[in-house]
Amino acid sequence: AGTEEAFQMKLTVLVPTYRRSQDLARCLAALQQQTRLADEILIVVREEDRETSQFFAANRYPSLGLRLITVTVPGQVAALNAGLDAARGDVIAITDDDAAPHPYWLERIEAHFRADDRLGGLGGRDWVYTNGQLIDASVHPGASDTVGRLQWFGRSIGNHHICTGKAREVDILKGANMSFRRTALDGLRFDSRLKGTGAQVCNDMGFSLAVKKAGWKLVYDPQVAVDHYPAQRFDEDQRNQFNAVAQVNLAHNETLVTLENLAPYQRVVFLIWSTLVGTRSIFGVVQLIRFLARERTLAIQKWLASMQGRWQGWQTWWRSRTKNQHGILVKSGNEFNNAA
Structure with a gap:
């Protein structure tokens, strides 16, 4: 009792997806290459998403132990909450369907949670690629020094995609690369009051701050990394185009x-x-x-x-x-x- 051997930490990976089967295939391929495989992988799919349903009909991925969760309500919040309700792991690692975790992603996540029992949430760097080109941190002088902060007057700072250096405590994690200890959630769910029919931006910010407000530590470690290829959204939010x-x-x-x-x-x-x-x-x-x-x-x-x-x-x-x-x-x- 109390030894590492006595406690086999189980890891769940949660991936909400919608009509991006090619991106999802890259994500699943990356999860197959993990040095520490997930104990379960939950893919949350909308009921009307025929493209993704056809993708899984042709690609079974038996080695990954996938579980498909179907939701009828549009939006990322409903998908994430359905995944949290279904997850059985001690740690729930969340990534996007257009992200590809680095091979040591889950291994490093597990190491962090084993090392600190006050750690409620962990995030890392998402190496963002736009049109095949990596966003270089060197073109943002000074920006990489501060990450995941809510300033006292309400300004939020991200920089998760360009931050370097050592692991540090933060206020906010990024949805493409964040994980949480199950016992830290204690009934917490993503905020259904948020507007939007797809991405519902700031859901990661709200959830991170709720975990921190509950007394848990949040840490950002740039070594816990994913490659991120921001893909097309099928809602009113088209990223860099005003709507x-x-x-x-x-x-x-x-x-x-x-x-x-x-x-x-x-x-x-x-x-x-x-x-x-x-x-x-x-x-x-x-x-x-x-x-x-x-x-x-x-x-x-x-x-x-x-x-x-x-x-x-x-x-x-x-x-x-x-x-x-x-x-x-x-x-x-x-x-x-x-x-x-």
């Missing part, structure tokens, strides 16, 4: 998640800062002025959609908070469920 609905969803989701994880005075500062300044992704007034000469009408559209999303995010947060105070809703982790 007003996607912009509103982004601003809503980030605002909601941020308000959930700040102290009262910090929320006030965040609302003022995000309205007056903002970021390159979600415009405030300063960013509108900064990009107006270059983008003209597009900058105005981005700003209007950003402000609409900020307002909607505040409304969602306030309604949830008010209803919870009146006993109408019961909060489990960061997901709200009707108790009526």
